[in-house]
Amino acid sequence: xxxxxxxxxxxxxxxxxxxxxxxxxxxxxxxxxxxxxxxxxxxxxxxxxxxxxxxxxxxxxxxxxxxxxxxxxxxxxxxxxxxxxxxxxxxxxxxxxxxxxxxxxxxxx
Amino acid sequence: xxxxxxxxxxxxxxxxxxxxxxxxxxxxxxxxxxxxxxxxxxxxxxxxxxxxxxxxxxxxxxxxxxxxxxxxxxxxxxxxxxxxxxxxxxxxxxxxxxxxxxxxxxxxxxxxx
Numbered sequence: 001x002x003x004x005x006x007x008x009x010x011x012x013x014x015x016x017x018x019x020x021x022x023x024x025x026x027x028x029x030x031x032x033x034x035x036x037x038x039x040x041x042x043x044x045x046x047x048x049x050x051x052x053x054x055x056x057x058x059x060x061x062x063x064x065x066x067x068x069x070x071x072x073x074x075x076x077x078x079x080x081x082x083x084x085x086x087x088x089x090x091x092x093x094x095x096x097x098x099x100x101x102x103x104x105x106x107x108x109x
Numbered sequence: 110x111x112x113x114x115x116x117x118x119x120x121x122x123x124x125x126x127x128x129x130x131x132x133x134x135x136x137x138x139x140x141x142x143x144x145x146x147x148x149x150x151x152x153x154x155x156x157x158x159x160x161x162x163x164x165x166x167x168x169x170x171x172x173x174x175x176x177x178x179x180x181x182x183x184x185x186x187x188x189x190x191x192x193x194x195x196x197x198x199x200x201x202x203x204x205x206x207x208x209x210x211x212x213x214x215x216x217x218x219x220x221x222x
Contacts, residue, residue, distance in 0.1 A: 034210065043115070043202050043213035044153070087152065096143045097204075097211055099152040 002027040006088050006100035013107050016077045021103045023088030024070040032091040033071050035064050037084045038102070044087055047073075078107045111137050111207030115214025122193055122221055130188045130217045132203030138183035139205035144176075147200040147216075156201075159186040193221040 003026045013019055025033065032051050036044035048057045050066040057064050061082065063074040073086055085104045089097035112135040122128050132142055140161045145153040157178055158166040165178035175197075177189040190197055198221045203214045 032210075036213075041200075041216065041218065043113075043216045046210060046212065049210055089153075091211075096155050096158060097153075098155075101152045104150075 002090060002092055002098045004088055004090055004098055004100035006086075006103050008103060009101070010104040011106070013075075013078055013105070015079055015107055015109050018074070018076045018078070020075070021073040021086055021088075021105070022070060023073070023100055025088075025090050027090050027092050027098075029092055030090060031093050033066055034089045034091065034097060035062075035071070035073055036087040036089065038087055039084050047086075075105070078105075080107050080109050083107045111135075111205075111212045113203060113205050113212045113214045115203050115217060117217060118215060119218045120220070122219070124194055124221055125192055127189055127191045128193055128219060130190075130201055130203075130219075132186045132188070132205075132214050134184045134205050134207070134212075137205075137207040139186075139207075140183060141205070142180060142186040143204040143211075144178065144186075144188050145202045145204065147202060153202060157188075161186075190219065193219070195221045197221050 005024045007022045035047040038044045048064040053068045055066050061076050065072045083106050085102045087102045088100040114133045116131050142159040144156045147153050156171045159178045159180040161180045167173045180186040202216045
């Protein structure tokens with residue numbers, strides 16, 4: 001059974017305090033790993049897709065990396081507007097994503 | 110980019126009534142759409158896969174007679190919660206793939222009173 005585990009469950013940072021979110025996965029065959037941002041009462045907003053170990057992608061203060069067992073979402077010098085829940089999901093060819101439970105990030109000014 | 114439009118964003122209904130949620134792909138065709146359910150502080154759980162022109166595929170434990178799915182065109186899928194009860198109150202989200210990746214609707218907050 002495919003499993004996606006995210007840690008920590010919640011994270012509180014001061015503005016400018018860099019950190020990393022973790023997503024570990026156990027799947028039968030990874031076709032892609034996705035990172036989404038979700039604001040309260042909204043649907044997930046796409047951030048990144050990673051396809052193979054060693055791949056990295058960046059967008060503004062966010063950088064996603066992938067290994068054969070896990071993915072990291074690095075947040076550099078976060079701002080209060082980065083506060084959200086960050087979701088990791090895997091595509092194994094079932095044509096639907098399997099999601100982790102998310103990391104709730106709060107960035108305080 | 111590809112947009113999935115979901116309506117309504119919020120709905121309150123009385124126990125025992127039915128509620129319909131619409132999911133539209135605005136600038137691409139979607140032969141398959143996905144319906145998820147999300148409880149507070151929990152992640153998205155796949156409920157069913159909607160297939161244009163054929164029956165939906167439901168995940169284990171999801172009652173197909175309670176959650177009716179219709180995918181009558183390449184741009185529209187609907188989820189009807191029949192005989193809704195308070196335990197059906199949740200956040201429902203649809204998704205489709207425009208070719209690469211998956212795009213999500215803005216979600217529907219259903220409250221059954």
